[in-house]
Amino acid sequence: MTDLFNDLPAPDVDWYPDWLAPAPAERMLARLIDEVQWRQDTMGTPAGRVALPRLTAWQGEPDAVYIYSGIRNVPEPWTPAVAELKAAAEATSGARFNSVLLNRYRSGADSMGWHADREPELGRQPVIASVSLGVxxxxxxxxxxxxxxxxxxxxxxxxxxxxxDTQAEWRHRVPKQPRVSGERINLTFRWVTPRQPG
Ligand SMILES: O=C(O)CCC(=O)C(=O)O
Ligand SMILES: [Fe+2]
Structure with missing residues (x-):
């Protein structure tokens, strides 16, 4: 989107800084740390496989299969706190979601590099709801x-x-912040078009 008056491009986003009150947000963070099966994934680099600088998990409907680096990822079933957040994110955004990528940044040393979420199974103009908990x-x-x-x-x-067009026209990242010591969990709720078999 382009603003008529300053013609600087602006991403097409809706921002709810105070979506959850502080106490429920704190409780939700503790529940997610406890109930989610966090994994240390690796990624291929020219120098070999290296650990991602964060922990991850993938939940959703059984048919929300995501092909990533040639690997067919079947999601884990929804856990209770994640299902509550999904329903709330659907109510606010007016969109529906069948999967979520969870990222756990253990401290400011964890990060995510520049990327766009534009895999074909997300469609041309995906609605992605990003919930943040913790620092x-x-x-x-x-x-x-x-x-x-x-x-x-x-x-x-x-x-x-x-x-x-946020994914088509912009990239995003979570840079390292060495002075941040606290933990953060982010959930990006998505709609993945179920793949036809074969
Ligand atoms: O942690 C964040 O705020 C961003 C996560 C993200 O970009 C993703 O899951 O694709
Ligand atoms: Fe992303």
Missing amino acids: ARTFDLRHNKTGVVQSFSLKGGSLLVMKG
């Missing part, structure tokens, strides 16, 4: 064509809904 971390969105960066402080209890 605030910087979230940068960078416009592909102009390099314009818009930064958010994704604090605990906030919801950022990305939609429209």
